Amino acid sequence: MRVLVTGGAGFIGSHVCDRLLKEGNQVVVVDNLVTGSLENIAHLAGRSDFSFIKHDVSNFIFIPGKVDVVLHLASPASPNPASPYGYPQLPIQTLKVGALGTHNALGVARAHNARFLLASTSEVYGDPEVHPQSEDYYGHVDPVGPRSVYDEAKRFAESITMAYHRYHGLDTRIIRIFNTYGPRMRLDDGRVVPNFICQALNREPLTIYGEGLQTRSFCYVDDLVDGLFRCLMADDHLPVNLGNPVEMTVRQLAEAVNRLTGNGAGLTFLPDQRAPADPQRRQPDIRRAREWLQWEPQIDLDTGLRRTIEDFRARL
Ligand code: NAD
Ligand code: UDP
Numbered sequence: 001m002r003v004l005v006t007g008g009a010g011f012i013g014s015h016v017c018d019r020l021l022k023e024g025n026q027v028v029v030v031d032n033l034v035t036g037s038l039e040n041i042a043h044l045a046g047r048s049d050f051s052f053i054k055h056d057v058s059n060f061i062f063i064p065g066k067v068d069v070v071l072h073l074a075s076p077a078s079p080n081p082a083s084p085y086g087y088p089q090l091p092i093q094t095l096k097v098g099a100l101g102t103h104n105a106l107g108v109a110r111a112h113n114a115r116f117l118l119a120s121t122s123e124v125y126g127d128p129e130v131h132p133q134s135e136d137y138y139g140h141v142d143p144v145g146p147r148s149v150y151d152e153a154k155r156f157a158e159s160i161t162m163a164y165h166r167y168h169g170l171d172t173r174i175i176r177i178f179n180t181y182g183p184r185m186r187l188d189d190g191r192v193v194p195n196f197i198c199q200a201l202n203r204e205p206l207t208i209y210g211e212g213l214q215t216r217s218f219c220y221v222d223d224l225v226d227g228l229f230r231c232l233m234a235d236d237h238l239p240v241n242l243g244n245p246v247e248m249t250v251r252q253l254a255e256a257v258n259r260l261t262g263n264g265a266g267l268t269f270l271p272d273q274r275a276p277a278d279p280q281r282r283q284p285d286i287r288r289a290r291e292w293l294q295w296e297p298q299i300d301l302d303t304g305l306r307r308t309i310e311d312f313r314a315r316l
Contacts, residue, residue: 002026004067006057006105007074009036011185012119012177015225016071017041021049028063032056034093035076035085040184058096061104067112069232072105073119075154079147080190081275091149098153106164117173117232118161120239123151124176127279134285135176135239145277158239165237173231178243178284182221182304183311193218196254197312200263208267210274212251217283219244220304223297230293243284244297260305
C-alpha cells in the first residue's frame, strides 16, 4: 500500500512510519514541522519507499501518484501553555489543522478512494463526569475554555470524518488516543512524561502541577501503534479508545520516574501551574478495542519508561 501520513515527522507519526515501512508499504509524510522534527525521520531519508513533503495540511494537499491509505495525525498535541510547542501558544494553527487540515486530508482520501484514519483524542471527553470514559460518553467540554482550541477542533474532525463516511461513503476510522509516551517525544514539548524525565536526568526536582492527585493512564507508543494498525485493518467506523487502562496519579508517575532514574531531588509542588481546565481524572474504557480489535496494551509502565529514559538520555 502507498500510505500518506500527515504529521509523520512527529512523535507518534514517526513510529507509525517505521511500522508501515517494516511491513513493506510505501510512505509519504506531509508535515510542516511546527511541533515535529526531521530528526524523527532522519533514519528513513534516502529510502526509495519513503518520501517527505514539507507542507501545512491546512492548505490544499496535492499528492502525485496513487494513495491507498491516509493516516491523519497532524496536530499540535501538548496542552502546556509554558511550551512554545503546546497548543495554547498555537491556537489558530491547532484549530485550522483540526478543521481545515482534516477536510483537506479527507479530500485526498476521497480523490484516491483511499481508506482514512483520524487520530482523535481523549480530550473529546473534556474534564469527564463519567469514569472511565467509554466511546458513547459525549464529553464535558467548555467550548470557549483554554483547551477548546484542541478539544473542539478534534470534535469537529470526528464530525467531518463521520460526514464523509455517511455522505460520501468514504471508508473511515477514528481512534481516540489517551496519553501516549515513548522515545522521540520532544524534550521541551511540555507534556508530563518528557518534563519529568528531563528533570530527573538533570537531577532536578520534578514539577508537579497542583497536588499531583489528578490521574492519567499512560500508554507506551508501540502498544498504541499496534492498536492503530488493528483499527485500520478492522471494519468499524465508530470511534475506538486506544490507551492503557492502568490509571495512576501524576504523583505516582513522578515517583516512578525518580525511582527508575535514581533521582534523589524529589518533587516540587506548583499549585499555580495547574491549568484551570486540567482534567481531574482520565482512564480509557477499552472494552470496544478489546472486542472489536482484540487489542490491549502489553507494555507495563516500568518497561516503557525505561525505554523512554534511555532515548532521552541519549538526546539530552
Ligand atoms: P507531535 O507534536 O509529536 O506530532 C504532531 C505532528 O503534526 C508534528 O510533526 C507536527 O509538525 C505536525 N503538524 C501539526 N500541524 C500541522 C500542519 N498544519 N500541517 C502539517 N503537519 C502538522 O504529537 P504526537 O503526540 O505525535 O501526536 C500525534 C497525533 O496524535 C495528534 O493528532 C494528536 O492530537 C494525537 N494524540 C496524541 C496523544 C499523545 O498522548 N501523544 C494523545 C491524544 C491524541
Ligand atoms: N503535569 C505536571 N507537571 C508537569 C507537566 C504536567 O504535574 O511538568 C500534569 C498536568 O497538570 C496534567 C498531567 O500532568 O494534570 C498530564 O499533563 P500533560 O501535559 O502530559 O497532558 P494532558 O494529559 O493534560 O493532556
